[in-house]
Amino acid sequence: MxxxxxxxxxxxxxxxxxxxxxxxxxxxxxEATSVRLPTDTKFGIVFDAGSSHTSLFVYRWPADKENDTGVVSQALACKVEGPGISSYTSNPAQAGESLRGCLEEALAVIPEAQRPQTPLFLGATAGMRLLSQKNSSQAGDIFAAVTQVLGQAPLDFRGAELLASQDEGALGWITINYVLGLLVKYSFSGEWIRPPEGTLVGALDMGGASTQITFVPGGPVLDKSTQAAFRLYGFEHSVYTHSYLCFGRDQMLTRLLAGLLQSRQALRVRHPCYHSGYRGTVSLAPLYESPCVQATAPPGLPQSLTVEGTGNPRACVSATRGLFNFSSCEGREDCAFNGVYQPPVRGQFYAFSSFFHTFHFLNLTSRQSLATVNATVWDFCQKPWKLVEAAWPGQQPWLRDHCASGLYMLTLLLEGYGFTEETWPSIEFRKQAGGTDIGWALGYMLNLTNMIPAEVPAxxxxxxxxxxxxxxxxxxxxxxxxxxxxxxxxxxxxx
Structure with missing residues (x-):
């Protein structure tokens, strides 16, 4: 028409x-979006100086959203070449020099104009904690060398320090729940809402020298030395947390071998956690230098010893159980091991660091049942060494240790922390959450830069x-x- x-x-x-x-x-x-979108980006750098290696992380966040939740993202992860800084006792200067490669990579990510305002931290954990106990002078020399190198960077260097053992677990807990957006929710009515406590995720961390457990308990924490309290986004959080020094993966392996040496009958050791057919030589002097090894070297000990694998998972479990003092907790429901207070585990857990790497190697990170996990680890331990080498070429020197690690972690989680067949599915083995590596580093930066406010400026x-x-x-x-x-x-x- x-x-x-x-x-x-x-x-x-x-x-x-x-x-x-x-x-x-x-x-x-x-216009509304312009209020909410970043007008600028800020950066922060953290060195995680662990016992076995050091990692650098670069984080970024919108400048006009510092007080928002879930806005921090990981811009770079760089693994420093070489061992952890605690290994450089004979050459402290090299501890600082080892950081330069990753530091240069970090500087390439950050615009030159923003570098003077970019905070830089180095936090050292259990490796340096052990060295400080053994030789505080050597630890001081290493921190001085690290400080000299990082202090020369065109960044806002905030120092290199030893992280308190309880902080390591608590900050890892903050990291996980922060990146998952579980600490706080923002409603459409313009209000901050505290998520139910049952949605918060527990943290299971294991490094080379220590292991940590952190979670929200079902009731009050009776031992205040195992409690950490935070005020985040105007809400109070109280968690149970404990760090076990000398129960990290590397120190466990050291203590395990030292225990087997005490009962040796000849110039060789038959190791039940090594695969049958394995044969290798170990240097014994460094073994007894560890503060975690309480035993003294047997008289007439040679410089090296031959170790032969027997591939016996039952005997391996027995040997690893000897690293724990379970008798000190007999008759107590609120006790883990070594007489340490722990309320019953509760809620979901993220297990990361060495927990993840070991179970990922064994292909056990898909929420399998406890029966499947246990059978898989035992089957792996009983494989002949020749078959293991052929199936995983080029994975020395740690290939021989995955059996011991797997059985040790099962003992720790089940007999130590008290997980059961029913609660095992609550553990999720993860390396990252929300695109960010899980660990204490992000929580450390958030805490020191006050990016998570005590009150809600909303x-x-x-x-x-x-x-x-x-x-x-x-x-x-x-x-x-x-x-x-x-x-x-x-x-x-x-x-």
Whole structure:
């Protein structure tokens, strides 16, 4: 049907009005988005100086959203070449020099103009903790060498320090729950909402020298030395946390071998956790240098010893159980091992670091049942060494230790921490969460830069949200009124 001239004019006016209204709506949405999108990006750098290696992490976040949740992302992860800094006792300067490669990679990520405002931290954990106990002077020399190198970087260097053992577990707990967005939720009404406590995830961490467990208990923490309290986003959080020094993967292997040496009958050791057919030589002097080895070297001990594998998982479990003092917790439900207080485990857990690497190697990170996990580890331990070498070429020198690690971790999780067949599915073995490596480093940075506020400065955000909603509603109603009036005018014109 052909429109009259009057109808064409009204249709054109209607189209123009609708276009203007839509344009206004788009402008409002863009303005609202501009309030929420970053105008700049800030960076932070953390060196995680562990016992076996050092890693660098670069984090970034929108400058105008420092107090928001879940806005930090990992921009770079770099593994420093060489061992952990605690290994450089004979050449402390090399501990600092070893960090330069990753530091250069970090600087390449950060714009030059922002480098002076970029915080840089180095936190050392159980390896340096053990060295400080053994020789505080050597530990001081290493920290001085590290400080000299990092202090020369064009960054805001905040220091190199020893991380308190309880902080290591607690900060790892913050990291996981932060990147998963579980610490706080923001409602459409402009309010911060605390998620139910049952949604918070526990943390199971294992490094080379220590292991940590942290979770929200079902009741009050009776031993205050195992409690960590935070005020995050205006909400109080109280967690149980404990760090076991000398129960990390590397120190466990050292203590295990030292225990087997005490009962040796000749210049060789038959190791039940090594695969049958394995034969190797170990240097004995470093074994007894570890503060975690309480035994003294047997008299007449040679410089090296031959170790032969027997591939006996039952005997391996017996040997690893000898590393724990379970008798000190007999008759107590609130005790893990070595007389350490622990409430019953509760909720979901993320197991990371050495937990993840060991179970990932064994292909056991897909939430398999405990029966499947146990059978898989035992089957692996009973494989002849020749078959293991052929199946995983080029994975020395740690290939021989996965059997011991797997059985040790099962003993720790089940007999130590108290997980059962029913609660085992609550453990998820992960390296990352939300695209970020899991560990204490992000929580360390968040804590020291006060990126997680004690109170919620969100008033401006609620106001912006309210204005945005009102603007959208106003434009929508105006557009509807214009369309209705134009339609009525067209009908009138036809009549």
């Amino acid at each position: 052909k429109l009259t001239g009057k109808e064409r004019v009204l249709a054109a006016l209607l189209g123009a009005t609708a276009a203007l209204a839509v344009t206004a709506l788009i402008l409002i949405l863009v 008033q401006w955000r609620a106001e912006s949200y309210g204005v945005w909603v009102a603007s959208v509603v106003f434009v929508a109603l105006t557009l509807a009124a214009i369309l209705a009036a134009a339609a009525a005018q067209l009908l009138w014109a036809r009549d």
